[in-house]
Amino acid sequence: MWAPQLHKGLSPLQLCRIMRPDDANIMGNVHGGIILKMIEEAGCIVSTRHCNTQDGDRCLALLVRVEKTEFLSPVFIGEVVHISAEITYTSKHSLEVQVIVMAENILTGGKxxxxxxxLWYVPCSLQNVNKIIEVPSIQYVNAEQKEEGRKRYEAQKTERMETKARIEEVLPPLPNLEPHTVGFSQSSLIHLVGPLDCTLHDYVHGGVTMKLMDEVAGIVAARHCNTNIVTASVDAINFHRKIKKGCVVTVTGRLTFVSNRSMEIEVLVDAASLVEKEIKKYRAVSAFFTFISLDKDNKPLPVPPLKIEGEEEQRRFEEGNARYLQAKAKRVADKDRQ
Known part of the structure; x- marks a missing residue:
């Protein structure tokens, strides 16, 4: 995915923390949202630190996008998570941060x-959150690595714009629906954004939002298959608009596609201000989470088929199937290269 020493003069940021019981589900598997929150914290620190090495306005880096990420191995209570975050590309107003997460069993020494x-960040002035600061450039080992970074930048920029254009309203599920339908497992979580959730700008941390999204997706997955479930991967997470302190966020998850061994869940975050009535409800974040079902030995279990009702659910199912096949082909290609 990326190599150390991609550029000169910057050392990766290192964070570590032991996983506690409140980080995990009842089976001892650490929630994917906890890992995502820690990843975002590391990315925010390394990005903010880099952008404040120059003269001028002090700034704080805000998360705007997370590329597709795979949960390669489950993490358990008592393991120590080591996070390494490094800036791998800078444009005029944004930074790419690549993160590696290692889990260590401190009893056996195994890793x-x-x-x-x-992840992609933009630095915003502490005096004016709507003012984006120019990013200090980094030194690359060679022109080829800089060009590869530029291509990643252009690709994510295009995909973010396309996702903004596809925003749609989420309808509440009908009550007492048949099991294994979309409406039966669809779930929502309502959260008031308080001071502990926020950055120095009084806007919610990206990691807090991702943790809530993972929780809702997990509820949807558990309702569908009624077993132990874990996060397998997350498609690109796009942060469309900032969420301010005092907003009420509604995080909604719904099944879009089910294969034999996995469930794709679309998670949408809508926000509305409690105090500023002129700010109407708006779409803030969107992503697709993939979960798998596990038995007591953490082995994958078959997933019940999804019962499709109506043209919209059929359309979303076919789009999810296309994403599933594309991801499967990429995994095969990556394995062949290795």
């Missing part, structure tokens, strides 16, 4: 690769 992620 395993748990996650890889790529």
């Amino acid at each position: 395993k690769l748990a996650n890889k992620a790529a």
